[in-house]
Amino acid sequence: DTAVSQTPKYLVTQMGNDKSIKCEQNLGHDTMYWYKQDSKKFLKIMFSYNNKELIINETVPNRFSPKSPDKAHLNLHINSLELGDSAVYFCASSQAGAPGYTFGSGTRLTVV
Amino acid sequence: QQPVQSPQAVILREGEDAVINCSSSKALYSVHWYRQKHGEAPVFLMILLKGGEQKGHEKISASFNEKKQQSSLYLTASQLSYSGTYFCGTDSGQNFVFGPGTRLSVLP
Numbered sequence: 001d002t003a004v005s006q007t008p009k010y011l012v013t014q015m016g017n018d019k020s021i022k023c024e025q026n027l028g029h030d031t032m033y034w035y036k037q038d039s040k041k042f043l044k045i046m047f048s049y050n051n052k053e054l055i056i057n058e059t060v061p062n063r064f065s066p067k068s069p070d071k072a073h074l075n076l077h078i079n080s081l082e083l084g085d086s087a088v089y090f091c092a093s094s095q096a097g098a099p100g101y102t103f104g105s106g107t108r109l110t111v112v
Numbered sequence: 113q114q115p116v117q118s119p120q121a122v123i124l125r126e127g128e129d130a131v132i133n134c135s136s137s138k139a140l141y142s143v144h145w146y147r148q149k150h151g152e153a154p155v156f157l158m159i160l161l162k163g164g165e166q167k168g169h170e171k172i173s174a175s176f177n178e179k180k181q182q183s184s185l186y187l188t189a190s191q192l193s194y195s196g197t198y199f200c201g202t203d204s205g206q207n208f209v210f211g212p213g214t215r216l217s218v219l220p
Contacts, residue, residue: 040212041148041197041212041213042210042212042213043154043199043210043213044210045207045208045209056207090153090154099144099156099158099159100144100146100156100159101144101146101154101156101201102156103153103154103155104153105152105153106152106153
């Protein structure tokens with residue numbers, strides 16, 4: 001009965017590889033997000049989708065491409081991984097009129 | 113524009129009180145507070161809306177001064193379980209931005 005689940009939890013990969021992180025929420029929320037948390041713990045918004053439509057696309061390299069097949073899923077694909085991409089990536093969801101974001105447990109990406 | 117949080121870190125003994133502040137240079141519609149324990153996801157604590165209301169969650173409460181664009185989180189009689197990093201998130205109507213976090217350590 002996990003509310004926001006993301007997989008995998010850990011991802012170790014070499015520079016130059018392509019990888020994907022998947023996120024699913026069963027809360028019926030209409031908006032989903034990808035956040036990046038760096039080693040200094042800064043939580044930075046990357047993307048936001050509302051009902052499958054991209055509404056926030058911060059200054060993120062175009063190697064990062066989100067995809068939302070339906071409003072319960074938001075995946076993140078990263079091409080040509082670089083060392084600086086190493087971070088914890090959190091998926092989150094929210095519902096208009098209801099306070100707060102619900103975060104997934106995070107994916108720790110390590111690029112070597 | 114990222115809000116400013118102070119202090120950056122605080123160490124308490126169990127039972128002591130703490131205040132964490134969050135301020136923004138922009139007019140705000142609301143302020144969120146989250147707690148993140150080590151290795152876990154941030155967890156929503158409460159939201160403060162325009163109107164200066166004060167809210168509570170267990171022995172944790174918060175206030176919001178919309179004129180000063182400031183919010184404060186009050187932790188009273190702290191427990192070991194309060195340890196973690198506390199983030200404020202500010203909604204200016206244009207965007208929602210998290211602060212840099214305040215690391216709280218509660219010692220026995």
